[in-house]
Amino acid sequence: MNLLTTLFFGFLSLTGFCNGICMEEERQALLELKQGLVDHADRLSSWVASNGECCKWKGVVCHNLTDRVLQLHLSAPTQIVDLYDSVTLQLFGKISPSLLHLKHLSYLNLSNNDFGGIQIPKFFGSLKSLKFLDLSNAGFAGKIPPHLGNLSNLQYLSLRDNDLLHDENLHWLSGLSLLKHLDLSFNNLNKASNWFHFVNTLPSLLELHLAGSHLPKGQAEAFSSELGYA
Known part of the structure; x- marks a missing residue:
């Protein structure tokens, strides 16, 4: 590898070049999270096993160098939905402990959804990298x-x-x-x-x-x- 090529790849690493493919363990964790949720509006339609570029899934933010999942923006939109429309923008269901596999998760926003009176999961206390929880x-x-x-x-x-x-x-x-x-x-x-x-x-x-x-x-x-x- 000549000097020019070496410098080129060094520049890419410094500028945060990434391919959008998060680690397989984290991709599976996100798929398990989706499996437990009820998503009438298909807000998580990009979260599919056939799409390996999980850092480009809606609501997912990854580190620009390591592709580790850092943030999950899963708040329901606040705009008013037509009362006669059967589609709701809220997420329902259960929150999978698969979140524990996202070791670098620092931001989690689940606001404005409807989890039907369940208790806040105790395992949230093990998401030790969290800086923001809504x-x-x-x-x-x-x-x-x-x-x-x-x-x-x-x-x-x-x-x-x-x-x-x-x-x-x-x-x-x-x-x-x-x-x-x-x-x-x-x-x-x-x-x-x-x-x-x-x-x-x-x-x-x-x-x-x-x-x-x-x-x-x-x-x-x-x-x-x-x-x-x-």
């Missing part, structure tokens, strides 16, 4: 799993508008030392007597949303007073 308005219910506190790299967390979500102990927040944005609006936190302590110890927090979360009487006012908002 589960807002996605039809989750039950207790917020404390396993989310294992996401030590998380910077953005929104559980907003899952009004059947509840929690009595927010101790898991103490594991999120890098968290900058937290939205627990319109969840049921009326028994979370310790929320003040754990929110107040988040060293990186810049933005907090707690509207409509039914906080224990008097504690929201005390928190606002301490922050100078009274």
